[in-house]
Amino acid sequence: MSEFFNLFILFITDAWFAWIPAVGFAMVFNVPRKMLIFCAAGGALTHSFRFLLLHFGIPIEWATFIASANMGFLGLYWSRKHLIPRPVFTVASVIPMIPGSYAFTAMIGLVEINTSGYSLELMQVVMENGLRTLFILTALSFGLAIPSILIYRGRPIV
Template identity: 35%
Template sequence: MDWLLLEKCIWFGLAATGFAVLFNVPVKNLPAIYLMGAAGGFTKVFTMHLGTNIVFGSLYGATVVGFLSIYFAHRRHSPPPVLAIPAVIPMIPGILAYKMIIGLIKLAGEVQPDTYSQILSETVNNGLKVMFILMCLAGGVAIPMLITRKESAKELKFKRKG
């Protein structure tokens, strides 16, 4: 296993835990959020390492977080979004959004005609990636909750070992 992949997994988990603390999530849920953030980040980075693009990698990672949030919601007696949202926030593509905004600022200023189309192309590319990644994060978290929802996450029955 690549150590850089493991390191990113650790940082995804720590970032998720940090957002959970920022949102005042109960302390009993912090280990679950760490594991979900690490698992979602690992899934995203690992699938990208295998050749998947960042949009589908984000979808796969968010889907893992979505299914894990249902499991941990049952175990921790908490609503699934309380667990899923902090775990998926570290997957938001901040650098792409930053590059898009910088590109828009450059386009608003005086730009040489020969570089205008290149800047426009990069800005639109970054903006579309951000939009699709955010849609995939929202869908990846929401769809497992919608699929498994009957009355409440508390109503789901999981078999216990032992």
């Protein structure tokens, strides 16, 4: 019971801190005030769902893809219900999942290579974090695009 309670507290904490950047990004791009609650809910749900997937051992790239695809489907529903373009909800909601720490570590590694010279360890750090950043960003974009492709496709897939 204690393990479940701890996971629940971590889940709620993750959701609480994830809505803040989602709403901040939405406010920067002048999302209508009535729609900010949906951006907050989307950011909290998406990031905390990814947190759960990570907790159960799914790699961060796949967890990000699954969470952003779920946000894509939820964004399609909200956009049809409220007659607002889908990116209003979806883009702001996945902003908390941008891999800033991996990109920062890769860039710091590049600066270190430039200042102190090449070493295998530094190159490994740069490649690992740079590729992880690339794959997470790709997962975000494909995850948001897949629901629209599947639902709005005008011709049969096969």
